[in-house]
Amino acid sequence: MDPFKKATDLGILTEYVDGQGHRHVTNEAVLKIILKALPERSPYRFLQGAIVIRSGRPAETSLAQAAALPLRWKVVAGAKIVAEGETREPAIAWPEDLPAGAYRLHLTDASSRQEEAPLIVAPPRAFGGDFDRRWLLAVQLYGVRSTRNWGIGDFTDLEALIRLAHQLGADGVGLNPLHALFDDRPGDCSPYSPNSRLFLNALYIDVEKIPEFPLAERSGSRQALTRLRALDVVDYVAVAELKWRALRSAFEGFASGATGARRR
Numbered sequence: 001m002d003p004f005k006k007a008t009d010l011g012i013l014t015e016y017v018d019g020q021g022h023r024h025v026t027n028e029a030v031l032k033i034i035l036k037a038l039p040e041r042s043p044y045r046f047l048q049g050a051i052v053i054r055s056g057r058p059a060e061t062s063l064a065q066a067a068a069l070p071l072r073w074k075v076v077a078g079a080k081i082v083a084e085g086e087t088r089e090p091a092i093a094w095p096e097d098l099p100a101g102a103y104r105l106h107l108t109d110a111s112s113r114q115e116e117a118p119l120i121v122a123p124p125r126a127f128g129g130d131f132d133r134r135w136l137l138a139v140q141l142y143g144v145r146s147t148r149n150w151g152i153g154d155f156t157d158l159e160a161l162i163r164l165a166h167q168l169g170a171d172g173v174g175l176n177p178l179h180a181l182f183d184d185r186p187g188d189c190s191p192y193s194p195n196s197r198l199f200l201n202a203l204y205i206d207v208e209k210i211p212e213f214p215l216a217e218r219s220g221s222r223q224a225l226t227r228l229r230a231l232d233v234v235d236y237v238a239v240a241e242l243k244w245r246a247l248r249s250a251f252e253g254f255a256s257g258a259t260g261a262r263r264r
Contacts, residue, residue: 019193050118068110136172151228156206186240212253
């Protein structure tokens with residue numbers, strides 16, 4: 001069988017589109033290795049597949065016509081039988097008091113044919129917790145507005161937000177990922193498609209807090225900064241152009257100062 005069709009039949013993705021919009025197709029040799037590593041799937045005769053029910057609620061599973069009635073069933077956890085019974089109808093009505101958990105279901109029909117399947121008993125509802133309720137501010141840092149930032153929220157804005165959250169009684173500030181993106185592609189700005197998770201995005205730096213930052217750089221960019229702050233959305237390309245230039249100027253100032261200190 002064609003490995004791509006077999007993978008599709010098994011629910012395995014054979015291609016994807018990355019964050020940059022590029023399509024990637026799994027190499028056929030790699031796909032064959034993956035398929036070979038998977039155990040052969042035995043088709044079910046009595047059931048359609050794994051059974052999932054909710055604890056404390058009535059549930060019934062229909063049987064395939066291949067099952068010869070009566071059919072005996074056992075719910076097993078390791079070596080322990082959790083529940084068992086027999087049905088003379090083409091369906092199994094499950095006990096409502098089955099505890100939540102993952103089990104093996106053992107089936108034997110009247111002709112002594114046997115089958116096993118996973119049985120998952122889910123709780124009636126998700127865990128609600130036994131802790132006191134808390135609240136926090138959820139923030140996309142890049143979208144924070146202020147009268148002093150450069151058209152994108154920065155770490156000085158974040159500091160102010162943390163102080164505000166504390167004053168309001170919040171328990172924290174939830175942020176978007178702050179990982180480094182692609183310096184040469186500022187328009188590819190999704191925080192969920194980083195260049196590296198080892199470094200922070202330098203565009204969040206408040207460049208004016210850098211001691212070596214030349215104030216003349218800010219004066220020369222005043223008109224551009226006014227425009228960027230007034231936009232409804234972040235102009236990543238324009239912001240990156242201004243901030244990278246400012247960061248390079250600050251670095252050059254630092255390097256110049258360090259060289260002068262060594263000469264003295």
